[in-house]
Amino acid sequence: xxxxxVVTLDSEGRIEPxxxxxxxxxxxxxxxxxxxxxxxxxxxxxxxxxxxxIPSIAAVILNYIKRGDARGTWVExxxxxxxxxxxxxxxxxxxxxxxxxxxxxxxxxxxxxIALTVWLIYRIARGWLRLGDRKxxxx
Numbered sequence: 001x002x003x004x005x006v007v008t009l010d011s012e013g014r015i016e017p018x019x020x021x022x023x024x025x026x027x028x029x030x031x032x033x034x035x036x037x038x039x040x041x042x043x044x045x046x047x048x049x050x051x052x053x054i055p056s057i058a059a060v061i062l063n064y065i066k067r068g069d070a071r072g073t074w075v076e077x078x079x080x081x082x083x084x085x086x087x088x089x090x091x092x093x094x095x096x097x098x099x100x101x102x103x104x105x106x107x108x109x110x111x112x113x114i115a116l117t118v119w120l121i122y123r124i125a126r127g128w129l130r131l132g133d134r135k136x137x138x139x
Contacts, residue, residue: 010134017073022131024066025078029128031059032082036121046117047093051086060086074136078127081137085123092116 008016035056039049050056060083067079096112099105130137 015073017070017075021066021070021073021075024062025070025075025082025131026128028059028062028082029124029131031055032085032124033128036124045113046120047089047113050120051090051093056086074134075131077136077138078131081123081127085120085127089116089120
């Protein structure tokens, strides 16, 4: 006889995620936050540290490995939020640096990278706060 999967609902009627799924999402936010702090206080930039550091790369790999465990729960939106944050940051960093290295757009590229820094800090802080409140992200 096949075993049935027991589904637990939270107080809002949503599927309750396994605690490890929430923990992994928090770890990913922590790894990205660490990369941002290193960028703020170290010799690297926030954008460079976020995209090129081992903690951030490990975080996005962890997202891809564990996102199946979050499927169907409110935490799934956090995994999607984290993955999109990384890839959109990579896209905008490439655009900003492309402007800078071509010398045509230093005045365009630098503001893009500054705005990207603010956006990264916002995305990680906002996501981590909503995770702590057990709320899904709007994606």
